Amino acid sequence: MxxxxxxxxxxxxxxxxxxxxxxxxxxxxxxxxxxxxxxxxxxxxxxxxxxxxxxxxxxxxxxxxxxxxxxxxxxxxxxxxxxxxxxxxxxxxxGNGFTIKEIPSDKTVIVIGGGIGVPPMLGTAAEYTDNKVKAVLGFRNKDRVILEEDFKRVGAETAVCTDDGSYGEKGLVTFPLIEELERGKTAMIYACGPTPMLKAVINTARVYNIPCEVSLEQRMACGVGACVGCACNIRKGGRDFVLRVCKDGPVFKAEEVVL
Amino acid sequence: MSKDLSVTVAGVRFPNPVIAASGTYGFGQDYTDLYPLNKLGGISCKGTTLEPRNGNPAPRIAETPAGMLNSVGLQNPGIDMFITGYLPQLKKDGNVIIANIAGATLDDYKQAVERLDSTDVDMIELNISCPNVKQGGASWGVTCDGAAAVTKTVRAVTKKPLMVKLTPNVTNIVDIAKAVEAEGADCLSLINTLLGMRIDIRTRRPILKNNVGGFSGPAVFPVALRMVWQVANAVDIDVVGMGGITTAADAIEMMMAGAKAIQMGTAIFTDPYSPLKVIDGLEKYMEENDLNSLEEIVGTVQPW
Structure with missing residues (x-):
């Protein structure tokens, strides 16, 4: 790296x-x-x-x-x-980036972005071709909606939600997420956004038992792992670790993240 | 053309006087994509304790005008991991390798330093001044008796060159420096961070989860320079200066104030190449002023 x-x-x-x-x-x-x-x-x-x-x-x-x-x-x-x-x-x-996987032809992945957490999901969506990716994007309101056309350009079937319903569906990203998961075709979930959204996505992924990766954010100094400033709590195999968002992340397995 | 930038601190030769400050350069592995560790005169490793520590909750970082706060709280893998996991590679990659040791009790310091004594680490820097941990050294460093006690305890168990790092968060740093010198410290490094705070006015919460943290960066340079000058004038042992050094001119000022070598930290976050730029600038200064050794400028400020 x-x-x-x-x-x-x-x-x-x-x-x-x-x-x-x-x-x-x-x-x-x-x-x-x-x-x-x-x-x-x-x-x-x-x-x-x-x-x-x-x-x-x-x-x-x-x-x-x-x-x-x-x-x-x-x-x-x-x-x-x-x-x-x-x-x-x-x-x-x-940082480490999202894990891009080979998935069976009848399966899809879901990328979920909230607010300014949407941008990294575009590059992630672009890694999957042949209609294999669904995007769910959440924003505060119509004025904050970004990159919708870009997601469509890279071939993602894109749903937009706004908190106030001024654009797309009114409500949280978890509603379209659950709708999609109910179809039983999801191989993987990727998410980046505010902490409450990440918590909801992580819980939903757990309920449906779908592998999920999330990108975390933290105040950072060096950015390369030297200063240990950007700590996050990770639980692996029953043990607690304090890891660096910048070098060990920013992407972590959903089931290991303690938010 | 090429000058010899070496300096000798407490009997240890540094190929140049620029040392990465503890806590800002990890264990020397994080910047090697940009340049090899042996470009630096030395590295003071991340503060290490007898047992591993997880540090303080996040956020641990806040920005300030011309500086920053941190409340990392001595997150480290412990002394045994330092010795077996990091030190061999550090010795291979770097020049002078300095272990930075912190502890809660005298026995913590004693045991950690005892384990280091049989390694090939070049120098031990005693952190008696971490502002982020209750009894993480700070409580030792703020009194003459405490600072002297740690120095004495450690001196008894090692012959390694011993550098004691002083906190500026005291009434009179010169008294602490003298107390440490009297117990056998080979050199002093100063200043550690100043205790600071910032508040998010929307949430009325401190930005740091620890509420307060260590203040560093260019903003603290004049304070550091003043303290180095005062201490260097009061002790006979060598002094290593740090606190907000960003440019070669800052480093030269610090050496003129009495520092034989300097440490850089926060400046590396802003520009990872800043230590190399300082080294280049020092060489240029030597050429322009026809110096044979940088030690010719140490302590040469002529006060009014």
Missing amino acids: AFFCDEFPIVERSEIASGIFSYVIHCPSVALAAKAGQFVHIRAEGYTLRRPISICEINREKGTIRIVFEVRGNGTDKLSQLEAGKKMDMIAPL
């Missing part, structure tokens, strides 16, 4: 929803090494700590990756001001 630290040119920048930015970055070495579910650690000029941002899409032919992030504070605001043509200082790719 080699990673790089360098300044890479920005090919494309766009604001895809209010305060949510999409960047395409030319970084052939990173694109070649990257896996869906990994992240990049970006330096924001004038700030001590880098910002961990998940990889949204990988294009190995063009040597690019795409990231999508929301402006949450001054650091991400600074990042969002970087124009195309400027360079992005990144340590990348970092």
